[in-house]
Amino acid sequence: MSLEEQELAELKSKIGRDPTSTELQIVAAEWSEHCSYKSSKRHLKMLPMDGPLVINEKGYDSGVLDVGDGYVVTAHIESHNHPSAVEPYGGAATGVGGVIRDILSAGTRPIAIFDGLRFGDIETDLQARWLFKNAVTGIADYGNCLGIPTIGGEVEFDECYKNYALVDVAALGFGKKENLIKNHAKKDDIVVLMGGSTGRDGIGGSQFASDSLESEDRSAVQIPDPFIEKLIIEAVLQARNDGLIHAMKDLGGGGLSCAISETADALDIGIEMDVDKVHTRESDMTPDEIMVSESQERMLIVTSKIKLKKLEEICKKFRIGCSVIGLVKFDNQVHIKKGEKTVANLSADVVANATLLDLPSKEPSYLKTIEDEQKFKPISDYSALMMKLLASPNIASKIWVYGQYDHEVGIRTVVKPGTDASVLRLDNGKYLSAKIDGNPKQCYINPREGAIGCFEEACRNVVCTGAKPIGMLDHLQFGNPKDPEIFWTFLESLKGLTDFAKFFKIPCVGGKVSLYNETPTGSIKPTPVIGVIGLIDKKPSVPQKISQDDCLLIIGDTKNELGGSEYFEYIHKFVGGKCPTVNFEDSKKHMTSVLDIIDKNLIKSAHDCSKGGLAVAVSEICMTNQIGCKVSLDKVPGEKLDVDRILFSESHSRYLLSFDKKNISMIEEILKKNKVSFEQIGQFGGNQIQFTNASKLIIDLDLKKAHEIWLHALPNLVLHGKKSV
Amino acid sequence: MTIFQVNVTIENKPGISDPEGQTILNDLVLKGTHKTVSNIKTAKMLKFTIQENDKKSAQSKVQEICDELRIYNPMVSIVTIDVFEN
Numbered sequence: 001m002s003l004e005e006q007e008l009a010e011l012k013s014k015i016g017r018d019p020t021s022t023e024l025q026i027v028a029a030e031w032s033e034h035c036s037y038k039s040s041k042r043h044l045k046m047l048p049m050d051g052p053l054v055i056n057e058k059g060y061d062s063g064v065l066d067v068g069d070g071y072v073v074t075a076h077i078e079s080h081n082h083p084s085a086v087e088p089y090g091g092a093a094t095g096v097g098g099v100i101r102d103i104l105s106a107g108t109r110p111i112a113i114f115d116g117l118r119f120g121d122i123e124t125d126l127q128a129r130w131l132f133k134n135a136v137t138g139i140a141d142y143g144n145c146l147g148i149p150t151i152g153g154e155v156e157f158d159e160c161y162k163n164y165a166l167v168d169v170a171a172l173g174f175g176k177k178e179n180l181i182k183n184h185a186k187k188d189d190i191v192v193l194m195g196g197s198t199g200r201d202g203i204g205g206s207q208f209a210s211d212s213l214e215s216e217d218r219s220a221v222q223i224p225d226p227f228i229e230k231l232i233i234e235a236v237l238q239a240r241n242d243g244l245i246h247a248m249k250d251l252g253g254g255g256l257s258c259a260i261s262e263t264a265d266a267l268d269i270g271i272e273m274d275v276d277k278v279h280t281r282e283s284d285m286t287p288d289e290i291m292v293s294e295s296q297e298r299m300l301i302v303t304s305k306i307k308l309k310k311l312e313e314i315c316k317k318f319r320i321g322c323s324v325i326g327l328v329k330f331d332n333q334v335h336i337k338k339g340e341k342t343v344a345n346l347s348a349d350v351v352a353n354a355t356l357l358d359l360p361s362k363e364p365s366y367l368k369t370i371e372d373e374q375k376f377k378p379i380s381d382y383s384a385l386m387m388k389l390l391a392s393p394n395i396a397s398k399i400w401v402y403g404q405y406d407h408e409v410g411i412r413t414v415v416k417p418g419t420d421a422s423v424l425r426l427d428n429g430k431y432l433s434a435k436i437d438g439n440p441k442q443c444y445i446n447p448r449e450g451a452i453g454c455f456e457e458a459c460r461n462v463v464c465t466g467a468k469p470i471g472m473l474d475h476l477q478f479g480n481p482k483d484p485e486i487f488w489t490f491l492e493s494l495k496g497l498t499d500f501a502k503f504f505k506i507p508c509v510g511g512k513v514s515l516y517n518e519t520p521t522g523s524i525k526p527t528p529v530i531g532v533i534g535l536i537d538k539k540p541s542v543p544q545k546i547s548q549d550d551c552l553l554i555i556g557d558t559k560n561e562l563g564g565s566e567y568f569e570y571i572h573k574f575v576g577g578k579c580p581t582v583n584f585e586d587s588k589k590h591m592t593s594v595l596d597i598i599d600k601n602l603i604k605s606a607h608d609c610s611k612g613g614l615a616v617a618v619s620e621i622c623m624t625n626q627i628g629c630k631v632s633l634d635k636v637p638g639e640k641l642d643v644d645r646i647l648f649s650e651s652h653s654r655y656l657l658s659f660d661k662k663n664i665s666m667i668e669e670i671l672k673k674n675k676v677s678f679e680q681i682g683q684f685g686g687n688q689i690q691f692t693n694a695s696k697l698i699i700d701l702d703l704k705k706a707h708e709i710w711l712h713a714l715p716n717l718v719l720h721g722k723k724s725v
Numbered sequence: 726m727t728i729f730q731v732n733v734t735i736e737n738k739p740g741i742s743d744p745e746g747q748t749i750l751n752d753l754v755l756k757g758t759h760k761t762v763s764n765i766k767t768a769k770m771l772k773f774t775i776q777e778n779d780k781k782s783a784q785s786k787v788q789e790i791c792d793e794l795r796i797y798n799p800m801v802s803i804v805t806i807d808v809f810e811n
Contacts, residue, residue, distance in 0.1 A: 086800050130795055200740040221801050223737065225744035281742060295742070319752075 003028050007355075014350050022336060022343040025288040027351055029254035030261055033515055036354035039481040040513040043491060046498045051507035053470055059183035059266035061102035061250060062173065063509025065471050067535060069428035072180060074173035076102040076510045077436070077473040077531055078252075081517055083222060084138075084167040088131045092117075092138035092167045093224035094296050099171045100148065101250030101299060104233055107181035107240045108173030111412060112424055113143050115153035116168035116436050116475075116529045117401075120161045122393050122717055128157070131165045133718055138224070139169075140404040145226035146233070149413055150405035151422035151434075157393045158440055164519040168475050170436055170531045174426060179240055183247040185269045185302050191326035192308070193256075194315060195232045196225060196297035199281035203293055228297040228320060235318040236299060244311045247302040257291045257351075259300045260326075261334050265352035267302075272335040273326030275343070287343045291336065302328060364485035370445050371563065373577045379644060382691075382699045385571060386615060390706055391725040392570045395612045396713035415542055418624070420464040420608055423540040431536035433467035438529035439611075442564035442650075443493060445579040450564070451493035451528045455500045456582045456652050458532035460608040463591050464655065466541040466598040467534025472501060474511040474530055479523025481515045489526040490515075497528065503584045506532070541598045543605035546625040550604065551661045552682035555590050555671065556654035557638035558614060558646055566612045567648035580651045586677075587653045593674045594655050600670070602663045609654035615647040615691065615699065617656055618682070622689045623707040625658075631682035633693040638677075643693050658684070726776045729783040730809040735797045736768035743767055771796070780808045 003011065003024065011019055011027055019027065033039060050056070055064040055072065062076035080095025096113055103110045117135055120128035132155075143150045148171075201222050239245050247267060251259045256278070264271045275287045281295070303311055308324065315322035329335070334351055336344040379385055389395055402417040414431060415423035421435035437458040443450030459469045474497055479486045501508055517524045562568050563577030594606055609617040614636065622629050633646045641649070659667065664680065671678045689706060691699040713724040737743050743766050750765040773790075777783040784806050791797060797804055 087798055089798075090801065196742075199742050201742055221741060223742045223744065223801075225742070227748075228744070282740065 003031065007031060010355060015346060020344055022287050022291060023346055025292050026257040026261065026344055026346070029257040029292045030351050031354040032254070035254045035258050037513055038354045038357050039359055039515060040476070040490070042356045042358060043494055044513070046494065047474070047508040048498070048501050049508050051505065054507050054509060057180065057183060059247060059249065059263065061105050063471060063473070064106055064180065065509060065533065066177065067426060067428065067430060070177050071426065071428050072108065072175055072177050073432060073533065074103050074106045074108045075170065075471060075473055075531070075533055077168060077170040077475045078102065078512050079166065079168045079475060079477065079514045081166050081477070081514055084135055084165040085131070087221050088134035088165060089138040090222055090224055092135040093142035094222045095167050095169045096139055096142045097224060097226070097229050097296055098250070098252045099169045100146065100229065103171045103173035104236055105181070105248045105250045105299070106173065107179050108175035109237060110148050110171050110233065111174045111410060112172040112434070113148055113150040114170040114434065114436050114531065115139050115150060116166070116438055117153065117155045118161050118166035118527065119157055120163065121159050122157050123723065125162060127163055129718055135165060135167055136401050136404060142224050142226045144406045146230050147409050149407045149409050150402070151407045151413055151424070152417050153436060154438065155398050155401055156438065156440070158525065160440065160525045162519050162521055164517070164524065166477060166517070166527060168436065168529050170473055172432065172434060172533070181240065181245055181248050183267060185246055185267050185328045186304065187330070189246055189302050189304050189328040190308060190324050191271055191273060191328065192301045192303060192311065192322060193278060193325045194235070194299045194301055194322045195320055196228050196295055197279045197281040197321055198290055198293050198295045198298070200285065200289060200293060201295050203289060222294060222296050225297055231318040231320045232297060232299060235314050235320055238314050239311055242310060244303055244307045245301055246304065249300045251298040251300060253294065255292050255294045261348050261351040263300060263302070264332065264334055264348035268332065270329035270331040270333040270335065270348065271326050272329050272337065274337045274339065276339050277323050277325040279321045279323045287336065287338045359481055359487045360484045361488035361491050362484040363488055370576050371578050374574055376572050383701055386619070386699050386701060387706065387709055388725045389566060389570065389612055389616060390619060390710040391713035392566065393714060393717060394566055394570065395616055397711045398714065399711065400715040400718065414540055415465055419543055421461040423465050423536065431467070431540045433462040433465040433534040433536060433540065434531060435461035436529055436531040437461065438527055439564065440525035440527045441569055442579040443528060444525040445563045445576065447489040447492040447526045448496035449579055449581045450526070452496040452500045452582050453580055453652055454528055454530045455497055456587055457608065457610050458530045459591065460655065462532050462534030463594050464541070464606040464608055465534065465536065466539070466595065467536045468595060469504065469506050469532050470535045471509040471533045472506045472530060474508055474528060475514070476511070477514045477517050477524065477527040477529065479516065479518050486523055493526055493528045497530070500584070504588065538599070541606060546604055546621070546627055546658045546684050548685045549661060550658055550684045551664060551680055552618070552629060552631065552684065553657045553667065553678060553680045554636060554654060555593065555657065555676055555678045556586065557651065557677050558636050558641065558649055558654065559638055559651045560641055560645055561649050561651050562645060565648055565650045567644065582652045589674050589676050590653045590655060593671055593676050596670050597657065597667055600666070602667050603657045603659040605658050607656045609656060610650060613648040613650050619689050619701070619706060621656060621658060622703060623710055626703070627684050628686035628688045628690070628703050629682050629684045630690045630692065633691055633698065635679045635681045637679045643698055647691065726778060728774060728776050728811045729780065730811050731773040731775055731783055731787045732807045733771040733773065733787060733791060734768050734805045735802050736766055737801060738803050741801060780810070784808050
């Protein structure tokens, strides 16, 4: 672990002397990209972070939203990409653990976990299959042991993640507003380290996450222990109830170095700590190792001497380690001692605030020609093509994944995974809906529009449950920021998200930037993942069973936007074309209309149109409801397009509504009033999924057969290496 | 060709934590009267029965199988291979 040359010079000039070895380790950890956000921080300020529901307090690791009646919801997103690429089971599991502790550190109970997973092409790449299988098991084992439901997420496969893994974890917390930890410190307060013991695992992890992954330098492995995490959750919540916590921070990347210096900096205090007081797993650890160890399941707590006894009793009751490691001072210094000997003494401000970079950016040259389309051979058999798409890893049912997660523990889950977004019941009678979405294929073709698309898709998903979006989490994952072309894609995505967030007044309540995501074959595609949290005041739209003669209506125009679509990339193996763009005005009109229709209880279910386009979205509705449908493509609103474009274009702002035909006039009235483009395109019934164009049958699928393929394609591939079509 | 019994022990590398072993130590063994125990590590053992020419090729064949099929993750674990003649 080391600092760059100019950073070392800067440190020397700031402290006016040569740093000690421990000081070097602390600063190297804290100034790493992972902890300091030095490349991105300057730009992240553009995102709107305030709103009427947002509660801002110093030192929070998660965003806090007021959901009324004295209750708050907390949210955070993190990734564990580098560790998961090396050890998928432990990496993914400890990723869950980290984000859970961020939720906990605000003083709220974690109530839900979401996972976004991305790997290489599992059809051909055995390593990708191994990573995928083990990451899913890691998440399942950890989340299930904690008794926190994993209620949503997404899984995607793309060549660009060859030999790599993106494991994003988001979590939601819930609690009473009065129980939020108001981070502060008083004179003579003490600093306590609670939880698992400190060992040599994960040494240099944050630095590791800030370098490109070289084949051999893969030392940062962390072993998950969900049972300790569960005990920490209960111990912390009890300590919170008893008012024993003045300030709290979880130990994540950078270990004690970051937790101590960031706490000191955020609270404007100094901390003097003794490494000999830290409970360690091995007896011969050096101060440097103790300071940067990233052993999991640890929390830093500031409390008073009087309250310590009670805190120790709680830790004893839950059988977790608890050691007093330091004192609060008011000199703003991070003072690390080993016994009586000082090993580091630095100003907290210097350690916690790395000099922010202003990196150059340049439009990537590949973008100049990316929108040019190739000519493809005409499709002779759309039914066969459809079966192939339904079996493709990105479109096939993900039930094999979420079926391994306990998504009902805690009995809050009202709408379960497998639909657009899951819904949780809150104690104040309201409901919470959330979803995370990403789309690297479209973000590669147009980083700005692609990122906006992810944001809108996540909004659409929560809107389909009847929820109004109230907050957003952004997770920006890119390659090496020192490459101006990559940094340009980062800035473009960020600007797009900012514009959308401002237009819709959805504040960004939390986020993470993960850079240096590079594989041996190059950078990953730009992969922003956006989480949207929605609130339902009255009743959520729980999908009802569709029956014979029910109607299917589409809201929104289908446009000539096949760039980055599954159809282009999976069927034609073509990367390029024009990616879908969002018209903000239309998007808003559509959201308001859908929410109004759901509020008036006029539909059986709403489903958004995204990956795979209209054809896949309709098939999904049919398969999950076990009913056929006949769709007329000539009725689909939008400019006149070729059949393949109508079927597979992934244009945004489109919703499919299924409802009893007696409600048609009331639905149409609302849509007309809001000047929304819509059309009734089909009717349910029978056992065939059919698409016709000018009364010619284009696609004719046997419902049972299609369902079979869609449901089993993923496990067949992962477990048996068998392609279904 | 001889039949060999090959035992493969898979355990976490030294220095990497072993929650299972620690739990058995702290919550079971040390709760009794067995104060002389200072550490417990868990491991997984696979017992192969294999037909090979000699001890050495039995060992290398099993090592090869474990590496190729990812029976353990070399980033996290180490394997010890013991060969016995049946």
